[in-house]
Amino acid sequence: MRSDTVISVRDLDLYYGEFHALKRVPMDVRARHITALIGPSGCGKSTLLRTLNRMNDLIPGVRVSGSILFEGQDIYALGTDVCALRKRVGMVFQRPNPFPLSIYDNVAFGLRVAGMTNRRRVEEIVERSLTAAWLWDQLKDKLEDSALSLPLDQQQRLCVARLLAVEPEVILMDEPCSALDPIATARIEELMLDLKAKYTIVIVTHNMQQAARISDYSGYMLLGEMIEFGETAGIFTTPKDKRTQDYISGRYG
Amino acid sequence: MERHFDEQLQELKSHLMKMSALAEVMIADAVKTVVERDAHAVSPVYEREELVNRMEIEIDESCLTLIALHQPAAGDLRFIMGAVRTNAELERLADEAINIVQKAEHLLKAPPLMPFEVIPEMSVLARGMVHDSLRSFVNRDVALAREVLLRDDRQDDLNAKVAGELTAFMTQDSATVPQALDLLLIARYLERISDHATNIAEITIFVEEGLDVRHHADQKRLVARPFRCSTHLEE
Numbered sequence: 001m002r003s004d005t006v007i008s009v010r011d012l013d014l015y016y017g018e019f020h021a022l023k024r025v026p027m028d029v030r031a032r033h034i035t036a037l038i039g040p041s042g043c044g045k046s047t048l049l050r051t052l053n054r055m056n057d058l059i060p061g062v063r064v065s066g067s068i069l070f071e072g073q074d075i076y077a078l079g080t081d082v083c084a085l086r087k088r089v090g091m092v093f094q095r096p097n098p099f100p101l102s103i104y105d106n107v108a109f110g111l112r113v114a115g116m117t118n119r120r121r122v123e124e125i126v127e128r129s130l131t132a133a134w135l136w137d138q139l140k141d142k143l144e145d146s147a148l149s150l151p152l153d154q155q156q157r158l159c160v161a162r163l164l165a166v167e168p169e170v171i172l173m174d175e176p177c178s179a180l181d182p183i184a185t186a187r188i189e190e191l192m193l194d195l196k197a198k199y200t201i202v203i204v205t206h207n208m209q210q211a212a213r214i215s216d217y218s219g220y221m222l223l224g225e226m227i228e229f230g231e232t233a234g235i236f237t238t239p240k241d242k243r244t245q246d247y248i249s250g251r252y253g
Numbered sequence: 254m255e256r257h258f259d260e261q262l263q264e265l266k267s268h269l270m271k272m273s274a275l276a277e278v279m280i281a282d283a284v285k286t287v288v289e290r291d292a293h294a295v296s297p298v299y300e301r302e303e304l305v306n307r308m309e310i311e312i313d314e315s316c317l318t319l320i321a322l323h324q325p326a327a328g329d330l331r332f333i334m335g336a337v338r339t340n341a342e343l344e345r346l347a348d349e350a351i352n353i354v355q356k357a358e359h360l361l362k363a364p365p366l367m368p369f370e371v372i373p374e375m376s377v378l379a380r381g382m383v384h385d386s387l388r389s390f391v392n393r394d395v396a397l398a399r400e401v402l403l404r405d406d407r408q409d410d411l412n413a414k415v416a417g418e419l420t421a422f423m424t425q426d427s428a429t430v431p432q433a434l435d436l437l438l439i440a441r442y443l444e445r446i447s448d449h450a451t452n453i454a455e456i457t458i459f460v461e462e463g464l465d466v467r468h469h470a471d472q473k474r475l476v477a478r479p480f481r482c483s484t485h486l487e488e
Contacts, residue, residue: 186256193257212322213258236321 006031006170006200007052012066014047014056021047023224024066029170029217034192034201036215036232038208040252043221045204049172052202053089054082070170087114090168094175096155098147098162103130103139106147106158110166125165133161134191153184157191171195173203177210189214208248212236220244258323265315265336266391272308272343273387275301277380279350280446284376286357287439288369298354302347309344313337328460335460339390339453346383346449349442356435356442366422366432375411375443378404382450389457398457401450402466408447415440 001008007029014022022044029035029052037045050056051068054075068075075085087110098106107126116122126143130136135157139150147158156176163171173192177185192201192214205211211218212232219229220243228235228244239245246252279301282294316337319325325333382401389398419433455466 190256209324212324233318233322237317 001028002030004031005029006071007202008067008069009048009051010067010069012048012051012064012068014044014051015061015063016059017061021224022051025221025224025226027219027226027229029200029202031200032196032198033216034196034203034214035217035219036211037202037204037219037221038206038211039221039227039247041206044224045219045221046174048221049174049202049204050091052170052172053086053091054080055086055091057082087166088168089170089172090163090166091172091174092156092159092163092176095179096152096159098150098155098158100146100148102144103147103150103158104143107161107165109162114166129161129165130158132164132195133157134187134194135161151184153180153187156180156184156188160191160195168199170200170202173201175204175206178206185210220247222247258319258325258329261315261319261323262329262332265312265319265333268308268312268315269336269339269343270387270391272305272312272340273383275305275308276343276347276350277383279305279347280353280376280380280383280443283350283353283357284372284439284443286354287360287436288373288376290361290365292358292361295354295358298350302351305344305347309340312340316340331460331463335390335456338456339387342449342452342456343387346446349446349449352442353439356439360432360435363432366429366436367418371411371415371418372436372440372443375408375415375440378408378411379443379446379450382408382447383453386450386453386457390453390460393457393461395458395461398454398461401454405447405451408444412440412444 005028007027009025009027009029012022012025013020025044025048027035027048037048039045047056051064052070052075056062056064064076070085070089073080099109101109104126107129108122111122111125127136127140130139135154138154139145147155150158156179160171177188180188189210192203195201196216203211203215215232217230218232218235220227220235220239220241222243228239228241230240235244236248239248243252279298282298282301285291285294286298316333319333320330323329382404385397386401388394389401416437419437422429423433452467458464458466
């Protein structure tokens, strides 16, 4: 295992009731790199992503075994503070989900929940977070407008800014561009490439080309198994497993 | 919006420029060995060839990765296709410099046959064509590419002139045949280098205008259709 491995998944099994959704999955996530999970619908990639900050806990009947170490600590160990975990490992969803509040209040939300009352400090963080999500210049004069009035890609970047405000270490993205057109998608992709200088990103995408364009590491999953995991350039030029080859060259199914 | 992809294209261009600069120095050193009978210039030519060979592999790899990861289209796709071909032309013209230096080593063992006038001129012309064809490719300068194509006629004339002179030597004195043959080949190698530069200039025109001018295909209206294997003769 490399010294800059931030998340290390070993022998992960996950059951939804009787259904065996993840089968002895291994994965190492490198700090300040983009790791993409690809594979056909139902292969378990979103399930795997959601185990990384224990979002699956919310689904009844889920059983998990194996280990997920986040900076050396097993996040499924008894006594883990799940709220603290989700602050450090944040998530951006498929559809932008800003709160029905102003742009400013969306970004400040997490800070206020965490008890930050110093207004000057909150303002600073809101500005810094919106700048990092490439929104400050466009939105600085309409911070009191409703977040729901923004176009979809700005809403999605606002969700990223909301996440950045609470200073996560890892950002999980579950098909963050599937509701966006190609131009808006390109903007989110460039934002991700910019963010990886400071953050570790794990993304699930249906769009193989997106994984190819932006990720450093890719994992191909099929029927709950991690078929192949490695550097993206290798996966897309010389995959080792024939099933990976078939999927990325469009011959699967 | 400046894309990360554009930065990678820029990097590819600078690698090709570096490879071309190595090849130009190789040609200059190889010809220096012939003209100035300077054996010191020999080993750097071989050393640079190793670098050129390594760069050829790296550039091919990075083109393959760019295509696989970015699915380039239109001008970007033509550019990367052009980079793959330019890469191969550069490697082959660097090989011609090796051919020259091998003949030069042979020539050093015998007294000089004649004063050199035309071969140095061919060398300058060839290096200029290599330099400018690469410049036209990375700067997308079609006017420069077309101008490089015109220079090739001069090189063909010079090659014919050298051949004429050497034939006269060989006819008068058969003892000069081994040296004359070496020099004949050296002129031929320089002429080939110019042909490779011409190919790079044609690649530039293809990349920029989507127009294939190889083998005068545009004038003969022999037009290659995209994504088909065969060519079609238009009515």
